[in-house]
Amino acid sequence: MNFPELKNDLFLKALKGETVERPPVWMMRQAGRYLPEYRELQAKYSFFQRCETPELATELTLQPIERLGVDAAILFSDILVMAQALDFHVSIEKGEGPRIHNPIKTEADAFAVKMPDVADRLHYVMSAVTMIRKELNGKVPLIGFAGSPWTIFCYLAEGEGTKDFAKAKAFCFSYPKAAAHVLGILADATAAYLNAQIEAGAQAVQVFDSWGGLLSPEDFNVLSYPYLKRIVEQVSGAPVILFAKGVWYAMEEMAKSGAAALGLDWCLEPELARKLTGGNITLQGNFDPTHLLKSPEEIKKEVHSMISRFGVNRYVANLGHGIIPGIPVQHAQAFVDAVKSYSPIK
Amino acid sequence: MNFPELKNDLFLKALKGETVERPPVWMMRQAGRYLPEYRELQAKYSFFQRCETPELATELTLQPIERLGVDAAILFSDILVMAQALDFHVSIEKGEGPRIHNPIKTEADAFAVKMPDVADRLHYVMSAVTMIRKELNGKVPLIGFAGSPWTIFCYLAEGEGTKDFAKAKAFCFSYPKAAAHVLGILADATAAYLNAQIEAGAQAVQVFDSWGGLLSPEDFNVLSYPYLKRIVEQVSGAPVILFAKGVWYAMEEMAKSGAAALGLDWCLEPELARKLTGGNITLQGNFDPTHLLKSPEEIKKEVHSMISRFGVNRYVANLGHGIIPGIPVQHAQAFVDAVKSYSPIK
Numbered sequence: 001m002n003f004p005e006l007k008n009d010l011f012l013k014a015l016k017g018e019t020v021e022r023p024p025v026w027m028m029r030q031a032g033r034y035l036p037e038y039r040e041l042q043a044k045y046s047f048f049q050r051c052e053t054p055e056l057a058t059e060l061t062l063q064p065i066e067r068l069g070v071d072a073a074i075l076f077s078d079i080l081v082m083a084q085a086l087d088f089h090v091s092i093e094k095g096e097g098p099r100i101h102n103p104i105k106t107e108a109d110a111f112a113v114k115m116p117d118v119a120d121r122l123h124y125v126m127s128a129v130t131m132i133r134k135e136l137n138g139k140v141p142l143i144g145f146a147g148s149p150w151t152i153f154c155y156l157a158e159g160e161g162t163k164d165f166a167k168a169k170a171f172c173f174s175y176p177k178a179a180a181h182v183l184g185i186l187a188d189a190t191a192a193y194l195n196a197q198i199e200a201g202a203q204a205v206q207v208f209d210s211w212g213g214l215l216s217p218e219d220f221n222v223l224s225y226p227y228l229k230r231i232v233e234q235v236s237g238a239p240v241i242l243f244a245k246g247v248w249y250a251m252e253e254m255a256k257s258g259a260a261a262l263g264l265d266w267c268l269e270p271e272l273a274r275k276l277t278g279g280n281i282t283l284q285g286n287f288d289p290t291h292l293l294k295s296p297e298e299i300k301k302e303v304h305s306m307i308s309r310f311g312v313n314r315y316v317a318n319l320g321h322g323i324i325p326g327i328p329v330q331h332a333q334a335f336v337d338a339v340k341s342y343s344p345i346k
Numbered sequence: 347m348n349f350p351e352l353k354n355d356l357f358l359k360a361l362k363g364e365t366v367e368r369p370p371v372w373m374m375r376q377a378g379r380y381l382p383e384y385r386e387l388q389a390k391y392s393f394f395q396r397c398e399t400p401e402l403a404t405e406l407t408l409q410p411i412e413r414l415g416v417d418a419a420i421l422f423s424d425i426l427v428m429a430q431a432l433d434f435h436v437s438i439e440k441g442e443g444p445r446i447h448n449p450i451k452t453e454a455d456a457f458a459v460k461m462p463d464v465a466d467r468l469h470y471v472m473s474a475v476t477m478i479r480k481e482l483n484g485k486v487p488l489i490g491f492a493g494s495p496w497t498i499f500c501y502l503a504e505g506e507g508t509k510d511f512a513k514a515k516a517f518c519f520s521y522p523k524a525a526a527h528v529l530g531i532l533a534d535a536t537a538a539y540l541n542a543q544i545e546a547g548a549q550a551v552q553v554f555d556s557w558g559g560l561l562s563p564e565d566f567n568v569l570s571y572p573y574l575k576r577i578v579e580q581v582s583g584a585p586v587i588l589f590a591k592g593v594w595y596a597m598e599e600m601a602k603s604g605a606a607a608l609g610l611d612w613c614l615e616p617e618l619a620r621k622l623t624g625g626n627i628t629l630q631g632n633f634d635p636t637h638l639l640k641s642p643e644e645i646k647k648e649v650h651s652m653i654s655r656f657g658v659n660r661y662v663a664n665l666g667h668g669i670i671p672g673i674p675v676q677h678a679q680a681f682v683d684a685v686k687s688y689s690p691i692k
Contacts, residue, residue: 163509164635164636164667164670166635166636166639166670166672167672169634169636169639170636170639170672173636173637173639173640173644174639174640213613215613216612216613216634217613217615219634246592246613248594248595249594249613249614249615249618266562267559267561267562267563267592267595268595269563269595272595288515288562288565289510289512290510290512290515290516290519291519293512293515293516293519293520294519294520298519321510324510324512326512326513326516
């Protein structure tokens with residue numbers, strides 16, 4: 001496809017480890033409820049209508065670019081579209097978490113999971129990616145994304161979001177082979193999905209392992225990390241960012257995964273993160289989203305401190321998790337502006 | 347008070363760092379829903395009836411001692427009785443989390459919080475402690491407990507349990523002095539409460555900082571750790587165990603708090619925990635509660651591996667968080683038996 005030339009390549013340069021004048025900035029869940037223009041579309045269309053209609057997904061993806069001036073766009077979608085592609089019936093009601101109506105309960109349920117034709121089942125995502133890429137007109141690069149196999153599995157086996165995903169973990173301990181079957185399919189399907197997004201126009205992709213941190217280091221190495229690595233190995237044509245929340249203990253190993261960058265939550269300090277990851281990989285994060293409730297002046301101060309601790313190069317300024325709905329837009333703006341106003345000579 | 351002589355002092359010896367033939371074992375939330383005899387009383391009495399009636403609290407505390415043969419009893423109660431002592435209206439409905447009906451919303455609400463007469467407001471707890479201690483008849487020692495100031499504050503300001511306690515954190519960032527006022531009172535009231543429990547017969551006390559791990563290392567050092575330390579400094583007459591879930595990053599500092607032992611969740615590996623804490627403090631934990639869903643044979647194998655990694659001395663075998671309701675009693679029994687059957691010569 002012939003897309004307009006990229007004007008702001010700060011984000012892609014940071015992922016490649018090239019020298020930049022300042023770090024790029026975007027925010028996880030930047031197309032979200034804290035934006036009044038998001039809430040307008042939220043009131044009119046259901047969650048999956050917004051995901052499945054390329055025009056709506058495009059509008060939502062572009063909102064924070066126009067409003068805040070971030071350095072990257074991230075596709076508006078949801079990690080659970082992959083569950084739908086695998087024939088799970090997912091609903092997300094307003095004010096509630098997601099629900100899987102036909103969760104995996106038995107070994108037979110697990111072995112019945114078959115590799116889907118992702119490009120066909122999720123064609124609307126790829127249509128949205130291409131439409132967004134055109135609409136962006138080269139302003140900033142577009143990030144595609146997917147959930148990690150472990151995190152998707154959590155929902156498939158638990159049936160809903162819970163604090164500890166005990167049922168999902170129990171399933172893995174009771175039926176390790178059945179769990180590995182599903183996790184393997186999720187890894188291959190996710191790699192195919194990310195490759196299709198890249199082919200459709202995504203210039204980088206991020207894998208969200210939101211529930212990796214519920215696992216002990218040993219379990220993470222059995223139930224999550226091998227599948228993250230399998231995805232990285234299969235994805236080509238764009239850099240991969242791995243974000244495994246709460247997984248400070250596997251940073252050293254993950255730095256060797258082949259990913260271009262690792263996302264961090266706010267519990268891992270910049271100096272320790274650099275030390276654990278060896279200093280040669282791009283790091284992304286890790287502003288505590290609840291700190292966006294502080295005053296714009298304090299946000300600026302803390303963002304500048306964060307950048308000086310991570311360093312300007314091999315770094316993408318971001319939050320340590322998705323932005324929360326109650327953040328005033330001016331505070332999100334203060335976050336973005338603070339990154340842009342950073343100067344190492346102070 | 348004159349209590350019967352203690353027959354099994356394994357737990358207290360481990361807390362003192364004395365040499366033992368095997369580690370003591372107990373389980374967080376061992377008086378809980380996984381026990382059929384617990385569910386019988388649960389069906390008859392409300393949660394707070396069970397907490398407030400010394401006879402019921404005694405019966406519930408003793409159930410796992412009789413059934414499983416653990417090496418320590420822990421008072422049946424709830425961390426939120428402290429909220430009640432501070433005039434917050436708390437309800438815990440079956441199948442739901444706790445709810446505070448008059449949460450802290452304004453600075454004025456926070457400054458209205460006054461130091462309570464804990465021994466008076468929570469006299470029923472101290473009555474239960476004395477009754478349990480007598481009923482135990484020296485079989486095993488009795489552990490008292492309380493929630494940490496930060497964790498209690500989370501509920502007071504959030505009004506309910508949530509994933510990120512964003513409102514509670516936001517309150518601290520918006521009104522740091524008002525938050526410090528409440529946290530300071532909570533620390534002093536908690537120290538007084540634990541001292542009253544010790545006077546009534548508790549032979550060790552544990553402070554649960556269940557939500558410490560939601561804080562960045564810097565915020566933990568402002569909002570939680572100073573108050574944990576203040577409690578340790580004020581409590582006397584019995585060893586203090588600090589359990590801050592998810593707070594791997596502060597282990598080094600917490601080892602210097604004056605606490606007799608530190609509790610660990612399952613995300614911190616034994617060798618790293620020993621390294622971070624300097625090897626001279628007793629560690630407690632850290633079996634993943636969901637691993638109790640594995641087979642009794644696997645539980646035994648993993649428990650033995652855990653003990654050999656922590657070492658027999660300065661160690662209390664426990665879970666890394668409370669036991670979950672769905673665990674078969676035989677699996678809890680397998681956990682306890684595995685600790686008792688451990689022999690370093692293998």
